[in-house]
Amino acid sequence: MKTRCVFHRLGVCVLLLSGLTVSSVSVDVFPNVQQFFRGDSLSVGCADVQTDGWTVKRTLTNGNTGTCAEFGRIDGSFCVVNGLTLGASGVYWCETSSGQQSDQVSITVTDISVILDIPALPEETGSDVTLRCRVRDGSTVKAEFIKNSRTLTSVPVEEWTISVDHLSDADQYSCYVPLVGESPSSSLRVKGSGSLSGTTISVIIAVVSLVVLVLILVLLLWKKHKGDSDSSPPVDxxxxxxxxxxxxxxxxxxxxxxxxxxxxxxxxxxxxxxxxxxxxxxxxxxxxxxxxxxxxxxxxxxxxxxxxxx
Structure with a gap:
């Protein structure tokens, strides 16, 4: 993003954002789930990228950050990670060469025998989300569904549907299969919640810059008008x-x-x-x-x- 100075009066330099283009940068995940077994494959893609120079990045639970070239391979618009390890747990996102970032998605890799099928991408407000419990062979099994350490069902069921209207990012969901074990806990995100994406931040910066520019122009015009008034010729x-x-x-x-x-x-x-x-x-x-x-x-x-x- 380039900037240039167009005014330098009253000790103020106004910066214009030249060539400002806010392209939509979003992340895609296949399959769209947060929990994976060790050895599974994961594909993270950058959808709707209008410029070249994008990449997939991740920050692991230990704090290390890397690019797709370090932990996967590029396949079209996706970064493919085969043979997930336990250390691959963390957050993944897309980023362009200009610094625009998508929302982050949380990925958990486990060695436990059961995982919870819960979406990795944010869900629309007003929609319903169905949770399922899956074992290593890929099949779904009956389970007790748990929210914030509280059991939602009195007996094991094949699935549990929740409404997105009253969700909170702090809510943690898991499932428990008798005689098998309990899955890791994950939260269900709603679109618009959580931290701001890079695109949103760029829009905010652009709007604030334009507001500052308008205020500076108004100040300069007021100063000029006041000066003209003070120097007007006297009357007879x-x-x-x-x-x-x-x-x-x-x-x-x-x-x-x-x-x-x-x-x-x-x-x-x-x-x-x-x-x-x-x-x-x-x-x-x-x-x-x-x-x-x-x-x-x-x-x-x-x-x-x-x-x-x-």
């Missing part, structure tokens, strides 16, 4: 009723432009650009040298400018 403002305090010019020799100081200008609009002054009242002080005051412009101080409300 008209100042009215301006009072100017005038001081007499004591310098006779200067006839240039008066020095002007703006102070105390109050507006009701921030950042005015175009300003029009109207209704200006100039207050002047008498000069000791009237001819000098008339010959040059006075220094002007703008103060107490009050904007007219429009």
């Amino acid at each position: 403002v008209t100042y009215a009723d301006v009072t100017i305090a005038q001081a007499a010019n004591r310098r006779d020799k200067h006839h240039g432009e008066a020095e002007t100081v703006y102070a105390g200008i109050k507006t009701n609009t921030e950042g005015a650009e175009d300003v029009t002054y109207s209704h200006v009242v100039i207050k002047g002080q008498r000069s000791s040298r009237r001819n000098h005051a008339q010959s040059s412009d006075p220094d002007v101080v703008y103060s107490s400018v009050r904007p007219r409300n429009t």
Whole structure:
């Protein structure tokens, strides 16, 4: 699965899942049972694999993990394991080269003279499952069926049917044949229960990544909109009723432009650009040298400018 960075603003790098393809990866078992006698054969297949590079893997009860090339042989879409040994007990699953995994199936190999026919693959909710007890010659025999160490039948019967509606992965089933022995215990799984498969995890990652991407895009758009709002040009403002305090010019020799100081200008609009002054009242002080005051412009101080409300 490839990733690439498409945004790097605000210190955030958004990763897009490029070329994301979620193919269906499921495991198949033949025969579809969990318990085997030592020496039996088992075939584990990868169904609905849409890409090359798949393999069957297993993790034994001792914790060792291996691929089909180490414990079996490839035959079409199946990994065939002949002559099962007691050490072959564990969980088996399919895995692609991209890391997608199927559900796991539990396999038990025993030397006991009786085994329980219980499906290895998960069952659909609402269906019924029939349990049987089998001996080494392959025939089914009457037995007492047991759930969580409690006998379900008062007398030996050929089979026992249970509903999948109220199953729990914690429930353990076995069968007991008088004068022969009791089978190993196994649980019956329902589709959708147990741990998430690799395909499901890939879908979750894709959805979460898309949600994060949308949130980042919304954040960037909000930041951009806020910046545009802050930098918008100011509106035109008209100042009215301006009072100017005038001081007499004591310098006779200067006839240039008066020095002007703006102070105390109050507006009701921030950042005015175009300003029009109207209704200006100039207050002047008498000069000791009237001819000098008339010959040059006075220094002007703008103060107490009050904007007219429009």
